[in-house]
Amino acid sequence: MFMQRAALTAARRLAVAPVARRAFTISLIRREALPTTQAPKIKMLTDVKTADDLLGPGAAPGTVPTDLEQSTGIERLEILGKMEDVDIFDMRPLDASRRGTVEDPIMVRSAGDEQFAGCTGFPVDSHSVIWVGLSKERPVDRCSECGNVYKMNYVGPQDDGHGHHHHHGYEEPKTFADFVKPEYW
Structure with missing residues (x-):
């Protein structure tokens, strides 16, 4: 057997x-x-001038594309920035070496209409993360746990091209930003 x-x-x-x-x-x-083709020249971050420059060349026939070859738009901009050691989205942590006050708030850079900042307190990690919402209309806000004050520094385009404000159709609830003196804005 x-x-x-x-x-x-x-x-x-x-x-x-x-x-x-x-x-x-x-x-x-x-x-x-398979015929061997020359890979198209990859544009560098300094070569990007318009949105059309953020289209990837694609992969050669018969090959699997890399992230760099197939990415487009803002993802491509981020990859090109990382290749040249430039942090496109400025992902560094906020200044946690001091307490933000109304006179000297912790600055939060934003390229959009609104930005959320995660506060862990002062000294650092003294409480769980509390998200503080900042916007162009309300650039200053305070953490409800520790009192840290954050201020949005808008670095995006000055005109959105529409010529009007976005109206949501409802009144937003009042926050600390509604009671800040105008000279601190």
Whole structure:
């Protein structure tokens, strides 16, 4: 019985082995037959002038594209920035070496209409993260736990091109920002 199993196993291996060898040799021949094309020149961050410069070249036929080749738009801008060691989105942590006050708030840079800052207190990690919402209309707000004051520094485009304010149709609830003296804005 042992000999029957051994003979059957050997026969199965012989029947499968030539098929596998042939498939690999054919795929190697086909791979070598592919035309080699020059990869298009990748634009660097300094070459980006318009939104059209943020379109990736795509992959060569028969290859799998990399993130750099297939990315577009803001994702491509971030990848190009990382290649040149530029932090496009300024992801550094906020200044936690001091307590933000109304006279000297902790500045939060924003390129959008609103920005959220995570406060962990002063001294650092003295409470759980509390998210403080800042906007162009309400650039100053205070953490409800520790009292740290944050102020949004808008660094985005000055005109959105629409010529009007966005109206949500409802009045937002009052926050600390509504009671700050105008000279501190």
